[in-house]
Amino acid sequence: MVHEVEHRTLTAYLEEHSLKNTKQRAAILDVFLSATGHITSEVLFQQVREQHSNIGYTTVYRTMKLLCDAGLASERRFDDGVTRFEIAHEHHDHLVCTRCGKIIEFECAMIEKTQNEIAERHGFRVLRHRHELYGHCRDCREDSP
Amino acid sequence: MVHEVEHRTLTAYLEEHSLKNTKQRAAILDVFLSATGHITSEVLFQQVREQHSNIGYTTVYRTMKLLCDAGLASERRFDDGVTRFEIAHEHHDHLVCTRCGKIIEFECAMIEKTQNEIAERHGFRVLRHRHELYGHCRDCREDSP
DNA sequence: CGTGAAAATGAAAATCATATTCAAATTCAA
DNA sequence: TTGAATTTGAATATGATTTTCATTTTCACG
Numbered sequence: 115m116v117h118e119v120e121h122r123t124l125t126a127y128l129e130e131h132s133l134k135n136t137k138q139r140a141a142i143l144d145v146f147l148s149a150t151g152h153i154t155s156e157v158l159f160q161q162v163r164e165q166h167s168n169i170g171y172t173t174v175y176r177t178m179k180l181l182c183d184a185g186l187a188s189e190r191r192f193d194d195g196v197t198r199f200e201i202a203h204e205h206h207d208h209l210v211c212t213r214c215g216k217i218i219e220f221e222c223a224m225i226e227k228t229q230n231e232i233a234e235r236h237g238f239r240v241l242r243h244r245h246e247l248y249g250h251c252r253d254c255r256e257d258s259p
Numbered sequence: 260m261v262h263e264v265e266h267r268t269l270t271a272y273l274e275e276h277s278l279k280n281t282k283q284r285a286a287i288l289d290v291f292l293s294a295t296g297h298i299t300s301e302v303l304f305q306q307v308r309e310q311h312s313n314i315g316y317t318t319v320y321r322t323m324k325l326l327c328d329a330g331l332a333s334e335r336r337f338d339d340g341v342t343r344f345e346i347a348h349e350h351h352d353h354l355v356c357t358r359c360g361k362i363i364e365f366e367c368a369m370i371e372k373t374q375n376e377i378a379e380r381h382g383f384r385v386l387r388h389r390h391e392l393y394g395h396c397r398d399c400r401e402d403s404p
Numbered sequence: 405c406g407t408g409a410a411a412a413t414g415a416a417a418a419t420c421a422t423a424t425t426c427a428a429a430t431t432c433a434a
Numbered sequence: 435t436t437g438a439a440t441t442t443g444a445a446t447a448t449g450a451t452t453t454t455c456a457t458t459t460t461c462a463c464g
Contacts, residue, residue, distance in 0.1 A: 237397025252382025
């Protein structure tokens with residue numbers, strides 16, 4: 115069985131919250147885990163439909179929210195206004211190419227530390243943050259070295 | 260005349276682009292410059308209405324876009340999904356309190372430098388970025404020191 | 405000053421992503 | 435097996451923003 119660990123995680127979350135284990139939820143989780151990169155609800159729905167022509171858009175939306183709550187997915191909304199989902203993993207930030215849409219992840223302990231210091235200086239307790247760099251990737255910049 | 264410099268900037272921009280100098284645009288610019296902080300279109304519209312009961316929502320929207328193009332305003336969209344405008348000034352980032360909505364600006368040359376280095380390492384040329392820290396401000400955090 | 409072409413206005417309708425409603429179907433504990 | 439609770443999916447609603455379009459206003463030029 116593919117994605118066995120994740121299915122167990124979902125099942126555990128559902129039981130924990132008195133929610134039900136439906137075929138739709140399992141199917142959407144499978145498609146989501148098989149997809150690559152940062153996928154929109156729209157594209158995810160289309161891919162789900164290829165295998166399960168009876169699953170509705172609403173169910174995909176609701177299930178993705180559920181997967182986020184269960185810690186299996188993370189929601190990201192970049193400047194184009196569309197929500198994308200990524201498989202949950204360690205904290206990181208993003209580089210977004212505004213020409214081709216490529217998304218690259220990065221992380222930097224120094225920036226994290228510095229931003230927390232800045233926040234502390236203002237009396238803030240930081241709960242989450244977004245740090246996104248928009249520009250042109252290697253393939254899209256005109257002054258390619 | 261208040262906001263004389265800004266009105267001249269607007270007029271210059273309008274002439275430059277063969278656009279017209281209307282009372283609505285001047286009025287909205289005045290209200291915008293007199294407002295404090297990061298104002299939403301909604302609130303801006305209400306304030307405009309107090310003085311000019313005939314100006315429409317659409318005109319406020321369009322004019323704010325114009326002011327951004329003219330370099331007089333900057334558009335910001337935080338995680339609540341509503342667009343806010345601030346009087347354009349030097350680059351900076353934001354701390355946002357998710358309880359009371361307070362918005363504090365910060366800037367950090369070191370973070371800027373570091374993020375550009377990271378981008379360069381990935382072959383990216385950064386055109387703009389957003390760096391927002393969400394959390395609880397001094398007045399809203401429960402573990403107030 | 406007029407004038408008229410171009411641009412702006414504002415009310416209403418359209419968009420677009422997302423959220424909600426609700427009747428029918430499904431799940432699952434007892 | 436059963437029935438209460440949950441889920442589903444189609445349709446509808448929402449809410450911010452954008453577009454449409456008929457009417458009004460601006461302003462360069464005569």
